[in-house]
Amino acid sequence: MKRPLDFKLYVITGENYHPGRGMLEVMEAALRGGADIVQLRDKMSPKRELIEKAKRLKELTAKYGVPLIVNDHPDVALAADADGVHLGQDDLSIEAARELLGSCRIIGISTHRIEQARAAERAGADYIGVGPVYPTGTKPGRQAVTTSYVAQAAAEIGIPFVAIGGITETNAEEVLRAGARRLCAVSAIVGHDNPESVCRNLLGKINAWRLGEQAALAESVSLSVPVSLSAPMPAPGDVREIDVVVNGRSERTQAATLLELAAEYKLEGRSVIAELDGAVVPRQLWGETPLQGGGSVEFVHFVGGG
Structure with a gap:
């Protein structure tokens, strides 16, 4: 069964940005720096040749426990046993890609306006790209969507979204301020002399915003952050059952995180607030919020009226 997807720093290959250095050398530096999802573009x-590159890169990402996504080509993803595919708006449909790849692989898609994001969520995408936020040489001629689209996606979209396009160490704070909690960069990372350092810096900014958001929210509702939010995450691959109280009912679950529990109740794309042991948990933190036996979870639905 595919686990619900969450990540922080998405790195895309770009061999034209590092002449004289091999793809695997550069991508391993990014992985050492904390990249937690990689795309072969x-x-x-x-x-x-693309299949062979994907196989070599898959060996590397597997060593770090990081998913490998292949741009554009579901057949290459299958041949290389990659973890998923990333589509453009003019590529194969999400539904057709899902039929080819099955339910256990990741499907992401680029979006450039909120209507495309809504459609991708309805079609079953696992994540979307939001961009290009700024003008970028990776997509010459593509008009920047600016941080206003980032803010729209943060307000409306329930599946993970990653801001992409022209993002650097200098402007990352502006993108995070607009509501992004996942960043993607190409030239700023793979074109740098020290990709590991850039990744560590960007990841530090993302973590600071995530933690600051959690602390500010806890303070605003006059609640302390529950002990369970700081509990250790289960090791990858660990399967254990725990008893938790969900909306007043005792339930037994194998979910390791709040995001996985929400997936069990098919709430990923719904307008829902989650409380864990009395404290509201921002949606962006569900994937890194561990569940502990005896915990109490409340999922509160928004209901439209008029």
Whole structure:
């Protein structure tokens, strides 16, 4: 069964940005720096060569426990046993890609306006790209969507979204301030002499915003952060059952995080607030909020009226 997806720093290959250095060398530096999802993007190589690149990169990302996404090509993703595919608006539909890849692989898609984001969520995308936030050489001629679209996505979209396009160490704070909690960069990371350092810096900014958001919310509702929010996360692959109280009813679950519990109740795309042991948990933190036996969870639905 595919676990609900969450990540912080998404790094895309770009061999033209680092002549003289190999793709694997650069991407391993990014992984050491904390990249927690990687995409192979190569518009030039023949399909056979692309598959071989994907296989080599998959070996590397697997060593770090990080998903590998292949840009554009579900068949390459399958041939290389990659973890998923990233689609453009003019590529194969999400539904067709899902039929090819099955339910256990990740499907992401680029979006450039809120209508596309809503459609992707309805179609079953696991995540969306929101951008380009700023002008970028990776997408020449594409008009920047600005941070206003980032703010729209943060307000409306329930599945994970990652801000992308022209993001650097200098402007990352502005994007995070608009509501992004996941960032993606290409040239700013793989084109840098020290990709590991850039990744650590960007990841530090993301973590600071996530933690600051949690602390500010706890203070605003006059609640202390519950002990369970700071409890250790289960090790990857651990399967254990715990008893939790969900909306007043005792339930037994294998969910390791609040995000996984929400997925069990099919709430990923719904307008829902979650409380854990009496404290509201921002949606962006569900994937890193561990569940402990005896905990109490409340899912509160928004109901439209008029």
